[in-house]
Amino acid sequence: MSVDIDTLIDSKGLYKTVVPNAPPFVWRLLSMKEYNAFRKLLFSEAFHPYVLYGAVFERCYAGNVAFIDGNLPAGLFISIGEMIMWISGGSAGQTQKEDITMARNAYPADSVHEVMKRVILLAFPSYTLETIEEWTRPELLYKFTVAESVLVNRGIGYEPIDVRKIMSAGQAAKKQAIDFQRENQQLSDSKGMRGDHEHILDASPQEFERKRRIAQAAQSQREKQLSRG
16 A cells, blocks of 8 residues: 555544555545544434545545455454544544543644744634645744744834743653742742842832743642542
8 A cells, every 4th residue: 555645744644554464555534524524414313424435535545445355354444534523523522631632732832833833823813724834944934033023013012032042842752841849939938038038029020920820830730639539
């Protein structure tokens, strides 16, 4: 089986199912639009579920369906189609919390590309993530620098990103969890006049915003711990 390159580029990720005595089957997930359409058809009972699961397989299969060995059992493709439906959204009601946690852990928030995208979206809200993903690297860099200039000129206290603190995607993925307790203690120590610390209300807007984010993150972490208990 040969993988369609256009499918590979547009799919945002491919998956593979390996079965005995057959080549591996490579497929993509349904988009949310596709999933909702198939879900409505499934609940309408206008088609037998096996027919719909077969159609899901044909739509998501990365190769040419016409070239599949005709001697393979039809139930194989129906099973893969049902699995595609399940992973694409059918399991959301049962594993939503786990899915969100996994997505958060997988998101490289401190990588250079993600930082640039967020700055661009902040400066130019009309752009979408999908639009930015279509840009070339020079376009991304140019619009990022323009976005920073726009934010600085707005007078909202934005400071250009310190490139020394930006991580690569690999570094961000390996970054250890922030010690929220330690950061929150630093915030507490800054309240009032303790040693060399200035009062939090006398801090610069940037420092105040940084400490506010730390406090919010610490509170969120405590709430998660309480909910688990």
